[in-house]
Amino acid sequence: MSTYTVSQAAAQTGWSPRMLRYLESTGLVVPARSAAGYRRYEPQELALLRGLAELRQGFDVELDDIAFVVRLRRDARLRAAVEHWLAGTAVPAEGASEADWIEWEQRKHERLLAA
Amino acid sequence: MSTYTVSQAAAQTGWSPRMLRYLESTGLVVPARSAAGYRRYEPQELALLRGLAELRQGFDVELDDIAFVVRLRRDARLRAAVEHWLAGTAVPAEGASEADWIEWEQRKHERLLAA
DNA sequence: CCAACCTTACCACAGTTATGTCAAGGTGTC
DNA sequence: GACACCTTGACATAACTGTGGTAAGGTTGG
Structure with missing residues (x-):
């Protein structure tokens, strides 16, 4: 299957595993879980993570700001x-x-x- | 004339004078200045200030969040x-x-x- | 069955936000 | 000209953010 564990996802997106857990806690990128509770990132979520990093770096945007836009949206x-x-x-x-x-x-x- | 000094504006909006200066520094509500440099709040800005307080209280929104929306807008x-x-x-x-x-x-x- | 992963739960820490207070000095009004 | 306001600047601080560790324990694949 094409899903990734937290450290695989980290390796492919430039985030640390720690930060992926933090991002989940903020609700920004919430992966599915395996039967045993392991995080399983899908390719679409890797893209989301990469985009998030680009937004932060390219526009000096805080995670908070993005979280608020998501909140606004719903x-x-x-x-x-x-x-x-x-x-x-x-x-x-x-x-x-x-x-x-x-x-x-x-x-x-x-x-x-x-x- | 119908403009207000910083403490008059504060009294009418529930903010402290200190916070009005802070809000100006963040760019959210920037009053005009008198010849001597005194802040002069117009009625429209009082409404803005009241609305800001309501947003914060009613929706648990941070100043940051609003500032970001303004930024997004421009x-x-x-x-x-x-x-x-x-x-x-x-x-x-x-x-x-x-x-x-x-x-x-x-x-x-x-x-x-x-x- | 063991090494290498995963989980949650903590402690730590620098930087920022939101807020107050105080000081030193300018303005305006009676 | 005195008194009440205004200005900027500084110091203080509690809470939060973003990020790193570490520890105690569960899962998994060769």
Whole structure:
């Protein structure tokens, strides 16, 4: 079968076995278990683990941040609340043009430097 | 004029002045400044502050989490990367029905409890 | 049946977050 | 000009995150 133990998965993704257990505890990547309780990682989960490492390294994103996005995705009430809050923000919304952002950044400067 | 000093804003939102300064430092709520450098909160920002407190209290959301959503909102590349990662997740996507979620939660139970 | 894996449960530790307090100095109002 | 506010900066700290160990014990494959 094509599933991997925790240390095999670790070897193939660059994480330590310790961290794979930690990731499971946070709910981010939760492998199935064998009859005896051993973690069994599937290829799809290896891809998830690699992607997670890339996100962290490439964008300076915390595990926490990703966990929150996952949470957002499955909790519709929370999602609605956050979107409502964002609507009150001066920050340009989803469809905003690059120009909107530049202008916004300039105003932010004005605000910060105002004297 | 209808703007508020840091302690007036604090009194009306339930935050401490210290926390309002902290929130500014994180970029979440950044008030304008008077000529002498005093923070001037506008009514809209009071609403933002109240909403932030409600999110934290009502949903157990960290400031970090909100800051990340704001970041997601303005960084299209990051947003694309995160969405790509989410696509590989076993978690049902945006348009999923309630039934999908129930089934997913059950499988998660199976995975966690498998023995 | 034994070596090499796996499990959980702890202890440890540096770094960050969220929060308070205090000091030294500028501002504004009566 | 005194008093109540504002500013920044520093120090303090409890809780949490991310990460590493180690120990005591179960599983498995040659």
